[in-house]
Amino acid sequence: MRFPIRFPSSKLAGVLAAIALVAVSAVGLRLSDPKGTVDMVSGVPGKPVTFNDGELSVDRVRVGTVLTQNDEVRDRSAGMFVAVAVTGAATGPRELSLGSAELVSKDVHYKTYGLTSVFAAPGFKTSTDIVFEVDPSRVEGLTLEMWRNEVISGYQQRVRIPLGITAANANQWRDAARGWGIDISLSNSTRPIP
């Protein structure tokens, strides 16, 4: 069987080389694109992470399938709730305002359950629970990310603290959540920095 269109070999090689160069350019452009990049400030649970506006720490992580408030069941989950207790301190001259939060695992981004923000005036610190509803089968490596909510934003800082859920202990977390309730009654408190 003969191919209906015949290219001279040098012309074909030229076309293939041109396509290859365009493909390399496309990959290069995609990899170098600075859009959407952020300045990640990483930390570990239990220790405050310092960034431009102050400090943030993850104090405690609780898991469960039921959310309670003032001894009343507020919601139940077919998956599992993760309540991350955080403390933000405005150690600098500006207020600390972290209006956006996500819980991130390998390929999943979980939004917060309800609206949550960490706000503290200069010289104050505030503690709050940030609640997420997650899929129990995808909790390995869950990491909290928080950042300032802005109408106009540029290259901004994003605080990133892993919760300590690893492949080795993920089953323990899942077991701990089963049938357990999380009380979020006293989830917000503000006090001066000593």
Added chain:
Amino acid sequence: MLLTELRILIVDTGRVWWRQLPMIMGVYLLGWLGTELTVRVAVIAGDISPWLALVLFAFSFVWTLVAAIVILTLAGRELGIRQLLPKGEREVDDRDTGLTRLIAITLLPFLGMYAAFGQVEHAANRLVTQQWVRYGFLSDQQTVLGALYDLATKHLGWLILLLISIYVGRRLLDRLAEHTGSRILGLVVVLIESFFMLMVIMGGIRVFQTFRLWLRDRALTQWLVEIQNILARLVRINVPEIVSQAWAFVTDQIWPIIVDVLAQPLLWLAVAALVFGSRVLSLAELWRQGQPYAARIPGATAFARYSDKRAFRRIGPAPRGVRLAASRIQEAFFGDIDDKYLPALHSLRLVLRAGPIFLGCYVFVYNLAIIAQNYLERLLHLIVGGHEGQFWVRWEPVFSLVQDALVEPVRLCLLAVAFRRCLEIFVQRSTVRPAAPVRPESTQPVLAGAEAGT
């Protein structure tokens, strides 16, 4: 062959950039300063009227374009592009070398590209951001593009009338400027042209968006959706899902490659080619066809003046009476379109015929410059670190200057080098192919950079 093309493009670009560095940087900085000052004045002018801000916003692009044209001309001179013309053709000609003329013919493709690739929107967003900082987010002060969008969506008739008036006014002033030879009038024409183009492009985009929304609500669209659903039920294969996935693949993966990776470099090369003048482009067109420049007949190439083209095509005696009047009106309208707006299309057609290897190499090197700019931005981010939006609004002009001043002149030099390389490729074709009958006084130039077999 591939390596030769890459070497020529990279080495020659570096060489031209280095040799012309002080001049190029000076021109670039002046252009940047003009643009920034005009934008700042436009922000303040928004207090008086959003239309005044819009007019000034349009002028800010003229600064950028003037700087680009001057840099391309400097690079072209360094590369000796105009020296390729036979001596008799090199005389100073306003059509080829006049700055106002060059701005007029490059303004449409330039603003068109800026709009298509999101740079007009980016510049408008910058202006709107500055206005937000000035007025606050909750202010009811109309922003720069708000007035135009209102006109395009709510008072389309007025927009069309305004565009016709500006066009007629511009044509009259254009004639007057040609007649008197006044440079100030020429400059006024350019400024009116920039406002006109911005109105056409941005207003046109809004009208198109409004039309799409209108079309979506028509019964006809609902019928098409219903037919699509019936077909899906009959065929059993989930046709809408397949179409939707194919569409997503095209819009997310293929289209960005076509627009950013391919179209942008090629269109820029076509616009840059316009800067070197119609005579050089006519020369390139003839070489591409395997003919020497001596074979040129006035009016025969796509880059000739409209009146020359008409004279070339005219058979029989010149028109008289009503036909003469009709001919004059036709020339006034189509002549303007042919002389100012079509050269960009002809130029694109020309550069696309330079061959796949050259185009592949050029696209690659062009994108290398953009990749370098991206990494420069990342480096600046790394050095400065993350900050809140206000910080970036305040310092954005400085950071963009640092990035653009290093990369933009290199990109413009690359455009000049690439166009020179196009000419070399065409001249090689004209010497390899059996040439058309040549006049005895033919002065075919031989290029120093041309290499056999490339």
